[in-house]
Amino acid sequence: MLQDRSVGDVPLTEADFDAISKRVREASGIVLGSSKRDLVYGRLRRRLRVLGITSFAKYLSMLDAPEGAAERVEMVNAITTNLTGFFRERHHFEYLERDLLPHLPRQGRRLRIWSAGCSSGEEPYTIAMTLHRSMPDLHAWDARILATDIDTEMVSKGAAGVYPADRIAPVPAELQRAHVHQLDGSTVRMGDDLKALIAFRQLNLLDSWPMRGPFDAIFCRNVVIYFDKPTQRALFDRFADMLVPGGHLFIGHSESLFRTCDRFRHLGRTIYQKLR
The missing domain is CATH 3.40.50.150 (Vaccinia Virus protein VP39)
Incomplete structure (x- = not known):
C-alpha cells in the first residue's frame, strides 16, 4: 500500500492522489499511475503555496467548486511535462x-x-x-x-x-x-x-x-x-x-x-x- 507523502504539514494521502489523478484524466486525458505520485506532489504543492491552501482535500474542493474552472487549467499546466528542445530527435x-x-x-x-x-x-x-x-x-x-x-x-x-x-x-x-x-x-x-x-x-x-x-x-x-x-x-x-x-x-x-x-x-x- 502506498504511504502518505508530506512536506511540512501538507500530506498527500492515497485518496487525495487518486482523486487528483481522476480530475487530471477528466480534464486532459492524461493517465497518472502510482509512479507519478512524487511528480504530482511536487508540482501541486507549489500551487497550494501560491493559493495559501493548507491541504489537498481543500484543493480538491476548490477544483470542484463552480469557480474552480481557472484552477483546473492551472492544475493541468502544472502536471504537464514540458520536456522539449530544438532539433530534438x-x-x-x-x-x-x-x-x-x-x-x-x-x-x-x-x-x-x-x-x-x-x-x-x-x-x-x-x-x-x-x-x-x-x-x-x-x-x-x-x-x-x-x-x-x-x-x-x-x-x-x-x-x-x-x-x-x-x-x-x-x-x-x-x-x-x-x-x-x-x-x-x-x-x-x-x-x-x-x-x-x-x-x-x-x-x-x-x-x-x-x-x-x-x-x-x-x-x-x-x-x-x-x-x-x-x-x-x-x-x-x-x-x-x-x-x-x-x-x-x-x-x-x-x-x-x-x-x-x-x-x-x-x-x-x-x-x-x-x-x-
Missing part, C-alpha cells in the same frame, strides 16, 4: 527535409504542418527553420504551421519565441545566423520570418478540433505515452482523418502504433505514412 527533421518536402505536389503550393503538443515552441520553430533551409521558394508557398498545446503557459511562451541562449546550442550555426536574434548575453528571440509561419493555439487533443486541415504532416511526439490504449487508438484515428492521402505522422521515440492503429505504415524510426 534530429532524424525526423532530416526526413522532413530530405524525403517529404521535395516531393510535395507543386500544384497549388499549399503546405500545412501541425505540431500537436508543441510545449514551449522549440519543435514548431525547428520545423520552420527546416522549411526555410530546404525550400528556396518558400515565399511562393501558402505554408503554415499550427502549434497547439494543452498548457496555456507553454502556448504563450512559444508565441513569444524568447529563450535562454543556451537552449539554441543544437541549432546549426547557419540557421542561428539567419533566424535567431540575440537580445542580450543570456537571451535570444526567434526571427519574425519564423514567427510568420506559425500559429500558436491552446488545444486539448481530446476535445473537438476547430481546424479542418488537411495536413501534410503531423508531429505528435512524446504525448500519447500519457494516454491509455483506447485513447491512443482514437487519437491516431483522428490524426489519420486530418492528414492528406499519404501524409506523414511523426511520434516520439518511446511510442508506437503497433496493435493500436492500422491506418499507417511504419517507415522506420517512429515515422509513419498514412495508408487510408
Whole structure:
C-alpha cells in the first residue's frame, strides 16, 4: 500500500492522489499511475503555496467548486511535462527535409504542418527553420504551421519565441545566423520570418478540433505515452482523418502504433505514412 507523502504539514494521502489523478484524466486525458505520485506532489504543492491552501482535500474542493474552472487549467499546466528542445530527435527533421518536402505536389503550393503538443515552441520553430533551409521558394508557398498545446503557459511562451541562449546550442550555426536574434548575453528571440509561419493555439487533443486541415504532416511526439490504449487508438484515428492521402505522422521515440492503429505504415524510426 502506498504511504502518505508530506512536506511540512501538507500530506498527500492515497485518496487525495487518486482523486487528483481522476480530475487530471477528466480534464486532459492524461493517465497518472502510482509512479507519478512524487511528480504530482511536487508540482501541486507549489500551487497550494501560491493559493495559501493548507491541504489537498481543500484543493480538491476548490477544483470542484463552480469557480474552480481557472484552477483546473492551472492544475493541468502544472502536471504537464514540458520536456522539449530544438532539433530534438534530429532524424525526423532530416526526413522532413530530405524525403517529404521535395516531393510535395507543386500544384497549388499549399503546405500545412501541425505540431500537436508543441510545449514551449522549440519543435514548431525547428520545423520552420527546416522549411526555410530546404525550400528556396518558400515565399511562393501558402505554408503554415499550427502549434497547439494543452498548457496555456507553454502556448504563450512559444508565441513569444524568447529563450535562454543556451537552449539554441543544437541549432546549426547557419540557421542561428539567419533566424535567431540575440537580445542580450543570456537571451535570444526567434526571427519574425519564423514567427510568420506559425500559429500558436491552446488545444486539448481530446476535445473537438476547430481546424479542418488537411495536413501534410503531423508531429505528435512524446504525448500519447500519457494516454491509455483506447485513447491512443482514437487519437491516431483522428490524426489519420486530418492528414492528406499519404501524409506523414511523426511520434516520439518511446511510442508506437503497433496493435493500436492500422491506418499507417511504419517507415522506420517512429515515422509513419498514412495508408487510408
